[in-house]
Amino acid sequence: MRQLSLPERPGSDSTPKGVGHMTLATESTKAKKAPTVPSVGLRRRVADVTRWQTRELLLGALRRLGPWGAKYDQPRLEPLHSGSIKLYRWHKKPYGSEDKPMSLLEIPWDYVEENQHQTPFLGLREYWYPALISKELRNNQPKAITLLGDNLVFFRDNNGQARALENRCPHRGAFLSLGQVGVYEPGTITCRYHGMTFDGRGECVAYLSDGPNSSISGRIRARSYPVEEHNGVIFIYMGDREPEPVIDSVPHADTVLKGVGEFFLDRVQLPYSYLNLLDNTVDLTHPGILHRNCLQFIGQATEVGSVSTKRLPDGGLYAYFTDTPDHPGRMNLVDQTWYLPNMIYAPIGRSPVLAGGGWGWFVPVDIGNHHFWFIARLTNPERAERKLVTKAKKGLASFAMGRIAGRDFFWPGSAKSCLDGGDAPIQASQGRIVRWDMEKLTSADRATVQVRRIMQEAHQAEIAERAANGIPERRIHRPLAPMEREAPVHVR
DSSP states (O other), X not given: OOOOOOOOOTTOSSOOSSSSOOOBOOHHHHHHHOTTSOOOOHHHHHHHHHHHXXXXXXXXXXXXXXXXXXXXXXXXXXXXXXXXXXXXXXXXSOTTBTTBOGGGGOOOHHHHHHHTTTSOTTOOSSSEEEEEEGGGSOTTXXXXXXXXXXXXXXXXXXXXXXXXXXXXXXXXXXXXXXXXXSSSSTTOEEOTTTOEEEOTXXXXXXXXXXXXXXXXXXXXXXXXEOXXXXXXXXXXXOSSSOOOOHHHHSTTHHHHHHSSSEEEEEEEEESSOHHHXXXXXXXXXXXXXXXXXXXXXXXXXXXXXXXXXXXXXXXOEEEEESSOOOOXXXXXXXXXXXXXXXXXXXXXXXXXXXXXXXXXXXXXXXXXXXXXXXXXXXXXXXXXXXXXXXXXXXXXXXXXXXXXXXXXXXXXXXXXXXXXXXXXXXXXXTOSSOOGGGOOOOGGGHHHHHHHHHHHHHHHHHHHHXXXXXXXXXXXXXXXXXXXXXXXXXXX
């Protein structure tokens, strides 16, 4: 796979280790810069989170005690803790609540229609995307999903290989996912309407309502998409080019998908555009404010250095602080590398417990929803590890993500609390699609502005390439107003 080198940070002696790594300031590097800054260990960080969250809960209870709680309900100077409990509760509230209006679910269609030539509201097409977790796709069972605004149907062929077609029968437009797999031959999918049957390449191999010798066979095709399956993840390519394999074209795929050690996978669906999270991927200034209750960011500086950026040869972006601030935390987010179509790669940590690296991948479902994928390899390449050790790492990573025994579990300071009690409610409050035309940006947003430009340039390049090949531009149109549902009329 093509490996890229990062530009040197001004004032540094060498390039940060690795491509796309989120560099975490370690105690040794901080000692060289500011020996007087104390380190905050894991025990102290857990204690701080517990104390802050307990205080938040107790104060909330005291305020509801009427006159007894009046003395606590006074103006006072508060420490900046950005309590995740308040944000988490807002995140879990139904839309239509007093402080969570239904208007947040509205799509700004005028804005979308006016800017869709410049901005990829449904994502870029000429890239691989994670589509399904392998165990979700069983033999003899079609699986329907929506990705990049397109309806898809997945099924397994007679060799168990994952296949993907447009979820539309070319005969009369019915959903193929409503049909059956294996009716005509193992690994083929049959439309439930008239029995038109397709193999994994999209070729019509039978037309049941026209008999066994139908002349239609071989003359009709459903659109098919390239699919690859690696380590329990099914990837799909939805562009018009002939793609290179995932291992050769996705940054760090050889490490994450082919490396040694325990493999970790998590996916969350979020009810707003992937563009809202795009802005967050290289935003180095928000962890010290929004994520102060996350274990990995306790002690992150609030006053940060200047943000600078360097474009990478393949269209990615490297964002970094020119002056890394001193801080007492064990981990300090000082740089980040972002890749097209909208993903980051970062090491899990510097400790031997969570050594390894992974992707944060943000995949459009449709114009107002997206999936956040976390795909990681929990391994330490510098030493051999027993299977029991890597299993323990996977369990610890699952706990850190807020999942126990396969169930979501919110605990203060977990990665889940950073999302459900941090990024997710904040980004949902921006609206279903963030309005770039209504913002007042600052120099701290330099990296965010750059990734937006890169996405827009790639989007317009794809449009131009398709136009040169005679493929029309995909246009987004606002849906018609839904019809009023009426109760069925029974005639006696």
